[in-house]
Amino acid sequence: MAVEVANESEISVDEHALAGVCRYVLGELDVSPLAELSVLCVDVDYMASLHERWMGEKGPTDVLAFPMDELDTARPDDPDPGPALLGDVVLCPAVAVRQARAAGHSMGDELLLLATHGVLHLLGYDHMEPDEEKEMFGLQTTLLDGWRSTPRDPVTGEPTASGESGPR
Template sequence: MSSNKLSLEWIDEREGGAGAREEAWMDLLEKLLRIAGDKEGVPAGIVTLTLTDDEGIRELNRQYRGLDKPTDVLSFSMLEGEDADIKYDDEYELVEGEPDEDADITVDPFAEMIGDIVISVPRAEAQAEEYGHSFERELGFLFVHGFLHLLGYDHDNEEQEREMFAKQEDVLKEAGLTR
């Protein structure tokens, strides 16, 4: 049994929002998060998942990657960058310079955040049909792919791609999501 304390928070930005079908997806994705977290040695943290449509993900892709087209998944890691030592006051406002002695300073309130994953549901549905497997497998693949990106994995060359995709398939296989 998993002992990690990873949690998944999710938002459905699609018109009409979430229903019973999406609730079932969350059980699957929480299971995948536990499996992937155990395999990668991530004991705790919060991952936020946003379900959106092609237009929503296209806008994010344009804004953050300069690519004005829809994609299937985007990841925004909170583990990377030079802002690890940012300090906030008790109202979560950024403290500039040295804080007053009396200020109630805390570490980054988002320190437990691993990052955000955004998935285009219509794109996942189309890809599942194109690849001839279940929607759940495609959604799981995209989620695990996004999670590994949050941890710093990438697929810029063949060796990185082989490593990342092998890790994804290992997690999916353990969860019973085969092609």
Template structure:
């Protein structure tokens, strides 16, 4: 089981929606055999807030849908801590609720499915997946789709609610 910390800074999401994101991330963690007790924080924010984060950390002054910060990336000169008793802090996922809503409308599926898609996308990023090349993109997006389908969230948006 993941140790999940979900925060809705927008105060717009229902408890059921937050629980759905939590369940899909637990499911994705099981699918990816993530060590039990690993910690992930998910923060739901406004477009303005995510734009500020994007500008500060990525030098891109635009709102985006999801940003993730992996904690486990080894920097130069860092020493890997090998102690099974210490929970693994995987990272942070930040999702724009406004962008999720806009994208759900333009893709023709539910807001909940889009939110879960973005959560899984961010989660796979903190596990080390990327989509910089065509091959990486196919692998990562294929995996996202597999996780969401297996969980029961179909692309048309008629899955779990």
């Protein structure tokens, strides 16, 4: 799965971890390995302009998701799967810093949560209704718990196939 991460914000982020959690979520949800998505980290002003333009709300937000292709082109059971551009997840690290402090965890953990949240939106999940919220946030928690418990190569950060970490 191709996940492109670009950091255009003034705050340093772990691009490998963001790409990794997105690949993990897509894999766990059986999205075609030919699917692609981009993650863009932006500053407060740019996020505020996106938020107002697309959501009609003033001020910056933490994450926005912009879907591209139809979801059925990314399904693994498609008889003729081709590359599918899922869309863009836009994150605002400056907002993530504030939210992380309030939640009592690191900015890195907050960005992983927000990236997971954005990918779920690209895949059609929403939280406008109570039952949708319960489903989406429950899945988000399950996916993040799975991501955190998966053994990783200490150099690449990629999951190890055998559960062992380090070179062989």
